[in-house]
Amino acid sequence: MSFLxxxxxxxxxxxxxxxxxxxxxxxxxxxxxxxxxxxxxTGVNLFLISVGYITKGTAPIFSRPGIxxxxxxxxxxxxxxxxxxxxxxxxxxxxxxxxIRLYQHYGTLNLRKVREQRW
Amino acid sequence: MRKAIAILLLxxxxxxxxxxxxxxPFGTPKTEVGRYYIDEGIEETGAVxxxxxxxxxxxxxxxxxxxxxxFIAAIGLxxxxxxxxxxxxxxxxxxxxxxxxxxxxxxPLIFVFGTYVFIHGHLTPGGxxxxxxxxxxxxxxxxxxxxxxxxxxxxxxxxxSLGGLVFVIIGLFGxxxxxxxxxxxxxxxxxxxxxxxxxIPIIYVAIGFKVGSELTSIIGSLIEEG
Numbered sequence: 001m002s003f004l005x006x007x008x009x010x011x012x013x014x015x016x017x018x019x020x021x022x023x024x025x026x027x028x029x030x031x032x033x034x035x036x037x038x039x040x041x042t043g044v045n046l047f048l049i050s051v052g053y054i055t056k057g058t059a060p061i062f063s064r065p066g067i068x069x070x071x072x073x074x075x076x077x078x079x080x081x082x083x084x085x086x087x088x089x090x091x092x093x094x095x096x097x098x099x100i101r102l103y104q105h106y107g108t109l110n111l112r113k114v115r116e117q118r119w
Numbered sequence: 120m121r122k123a124i125a126i127l128l129l130x131x132x133x134x135x136x137x138x139x140x141x142x143x144p145f146g147t148p149k150t151e152v153g154r155y156y157i158d159e160g161i162e163e164t165g166a167v168x169x170x171x172x173x174x175x176x177x178x179x180x181x182x183x184x185x186x187x188x189x190f191i192a193a194i195g196l197x198x199x200x201x202x203x204x205x206x207x208x209x210x211x212x213x214x215x216x217x218x219x220x221x222x223x224x225x226x227p228l229i230f231v232f233g234t235y236v237f238i239h240g241h242l243t244p245g246g247x248x249x250x251x252x253x254x255x256x257x258x259x260x261x262x263x264x265x266x267x268x269x270x271x272x273x274x275x276x277x278x279x280s281l282g283g284l285v286f287v288i289i290g291l292f293g294x295x296x297x298x299x300x301x302x303x304x305x306x307x308x309x310x311x312x313x314x315x316x317x318x319i320p321i322i323y324v325a326i327g328f329k330v331g332s333e334l335t336s337i338i339g340s341l342i343e344e345g
Contacts, residue, residue, distance in 0.1 A: 025125035055146035060169035074153035079173040083185040086248045090192035093337045097196045
């Protein structure tokens, strides 16, 4: 129980990552695969943020002078995730554009029916 | 069969993750460098928001690379979606009066809020990436509400290139005036005021323009060409 209490964010993050991986591995519809990619992306971001968390943490911003810096969370993972979110959006958009072209070319989004994509 | 293999693979991955997670305690400080940034960040960079100090100053070169990734994604999307047939316009149903009026009313407010977020990036939570995303959401509203209006591609490309150029040129100034790329050569001023932290606000405004125009052009190509 204590493991569950202390690791609930890790469990949630890796739950999202595993759900995303499962969708990517199993689903045949390309849109669903892209949704799985988005869920996986969210899980990775959540994991990075929760690694940097410190108990009773506050944001690493000195919004007024003399603020106590003892409980500030680690700023490095936040800086990484900040850019990773925007790049995740761009990668999703690029994947969706490829899906649009695939649909226009083959007339289907089912990866089973696209000869070059079957595995 | 495929599902069984996938579930087996996921179980193996989950067991491996569980082994390694036991070594990573939750809620304790882990990196020395994070502590260093919090303790010395204000003095060294002048930015009150330590995340901004890390993104723009300590790891500014990294951020340049990430902005480039975004740029390449936007270009790739344009290259994939642009059709060779020009001049064909799709028929669109005009939006209802409520949506039309609402988006015209809200767009300036969203734009001002996005600008506020990236100008105050070194003082409050926020910055170029967030402000750019907010501005792009305003343009998405324009696309939804005023469907016959097209957003000028030239303007968005201009803002995009200008943002990138400002970022690189300020970095090169640091190389010329001092010793390394992206040196904070401007005076840092007093912390917690709008004009402080040297080059950080300038670079974050450039990033805001760049991210906003790139996300807008992504939305534009998905709606117009897709």
